[in-house]
Amino acid sequence: MANINENYLNLQGSYLFADIAKKVADYQAAHADADIIRLGIGDVTLPLVPAVIDAMSKAVQEMGKAETFRGYGPEQGYDFLRQAIIDGDYKPLGIKIAPDEVFVSDGAKSDVGNIQELFSEDNIIAITDPVYPVYLDSNVMGGRTGEAVDGIFQKVVYLPTSAENNFSPEFPTEHVDIVYLCSPNNPTGTVLSRTRLAEWINWCKENDVILMFDSAYEAFISTDDTVHSIYEIEGAREVAIEFRSFSKTAGFTGTRCAYAVVPKEITGKTKSGERQALNPMWNRRQCTKFNGVPYIIQRGAEAVYTKEGREQTRTNIAYYKENARIIKEGLESIGLTVYGGVDAPYIWLKTPENMTSWELFDILLEKVQIVSTPGSGFGPHGEGYLRLTSFGSRENTIRAVERIKTLQF
């Protein structure tokens, strides 16, 4: 009689996007002609850039010829891509990363979920509140959270993150072993300052805490006062694992390529107190349970780092950033309070007049036919906020803002 992993029973239903979909469907059913604009989902809309398309087209042809066909590739990614990542993302920042510290994968979601397998069940994790749900759910599955009481997991340390603390969470006061930080942040669209991240690294070193640093939205950074990589901070190699993705940088949400950096210095420990390097553990995990990213896709990712690829993807990022500016400034012009939208594709709108997140969601849907994401869906401290994304078309973005401007709050 096979016993199930009962930790799965502790998972909370992921009702957020289902609830949103149902509300939108109900509204559409009742208003067949409604011209609904969707600014709720964090998915890109611009097509892949020509440099990527050309590289993948070429790679497809290679796979059709005996002389250039590729079978199993290295589980960790081809050297050509690992080197392109180092040369493109780290060397310009003065950061030294070895090729065997870069692990190419099918997604940052996979990586941030799977990485928890390297740790025992008794570790205490800290997450920000609000948060990207995968950090939490993968640890629920791994038995690291206990049960949820009123939606709050008993063994998890929540770090409130809101306008009150300028979206920069305090250090945990309880004992924690692993902290997840995302900057630029999903869902708040804000960044942690360079100074604050240096404090985090020091704090992690002093308290022997591992930092899971998710910088999937790095390409959207405008400000100078943050980092593009956590390894810009001295000492980060000893405590931080960095997660990056081509999803938002290059529109790869349906193309699937990402990478994790696991420096050789970073260690966990055994119960008897011995240090164990995580890099060979992750290598073993990936070699045992993963067979690499398709060759065709890796050639596409490599092309992001060519001169043409860089220019073309920058143009796309600039397009989304201009959308973000339009939303931010438009909402501010009618007296709304808005965070994010400068270094990230997300706008984090404070609900006016102490409305709940869902109350404002309903108003936007019913009065101006705009779909958003209620902040409370990302955690208790997301209550009173609403997430809008800049991934729509320019036209729809402008129309959405004009519609919101007609509202009286």
Place this chain on the structure above:
Amino acid sequence: MANINENYLNLQGSYLFADIAKKVADYQAAHADADIIRLGIGDVTLPLVPAVIDAMSKAVQEMGKAETFRGYGPEQGYDFLRQAIIDGDYKPLGIKIAPDEVFVSDGAKSDVGNIQELFSEDNIIAITDPVYPVYLDSNVMGGRTGEAVDGIFQKVVYLPTSAENNFSPEFPTEHVDIVYLCSPNNPTGTVLSRTRLAEWINWCKENDVILMFDSAYEAFISTDDTVHSIYEIEGAREVAIEFRSFSKTAGFTGTRCAYAVVPKEITGKTKSGERQALNPMWNRRQCTKFNGVPYIIQRGAEAVYTKEGREQTRTNIAYYKENARIIKEGLESIGLTVYGGVDAPYIWLKTPENMTSWELFDILLEKVQIVSTPGSGFGPHGEGYLRLTSFGSRENTIRAVERIKTLQF
């Protein structure tokens, strides 16, 4: 202080292919002109078929245009591929599978490794010996095996599989919860008969055991006396999860697409004895830790099921099967005893004169410059066998057999 998952420390070094690579490199270094033929590795060599190339080329172009661009797809795979799988692989066998029982993934290796996350640590697993190492290693990582003593894991039930039992393992006599079977088998190249598989299903039902059925080599089956899908056996939906792959069927080892079938009837249980369906658990696992297979790759996999795709991939399979026949009959013609090679791309050679696997490996490398895989690398009961694969070119296969024929045993 983050504690590591100490189960990783129980993993045995995966020295097999590293040891082989070192022996070959040493030989090559000492014999610079040696014309080495590699029949050791289970990787395909024929390029992807035109139908697949055309479909992926088209999909790449779609990704470059706004009207046809695809962002996030369903984590479980696109409906077009799930339906093609059902129509192509199951309907012709008279098997009813629902689309939401098919989970498209990046590889059978990923699936057979990740599926163990659904089960608690206290389950007892049974594996054949010899065995594909991923079944074992993923369970070592999950804490289900205990420590290894002389290479044997203390909590694992090993099912010896050799010529003595006609490569059809006995049922476990100890208590087990989960059994892994692979038919056609890697590494032995043999299949389990339809009758025996029906007995296995009955045994699993009677003993409330879950069967992990790996049929990655299904496309190589010639005999009538086995199944292409475990669901050809009545009652299998209640106890069996099936793993399939495009890797060997359509040369996708570097292209990455596979699928698992998790029927809605199959259940595990909680400690309090309640039945829990595994289908929604696997759905949740995939939705949380995976973001689907690239759209381009799924279109390639779909094309395997077109009329052209079927004919072209069948031609490739026939090519490898003819290689297998050449090896098998060639070795038999000099009095060697050979198993497999009829329903699988693997030939399982009994070492002559009670040689060890490594002794015969050394003779083949040093005397006739052929790289093989020692059977002992797949488990203790692989000792005295050697695996050869039919994935080489026709020319090299013929040359390899001619060389072996010159040996005196």
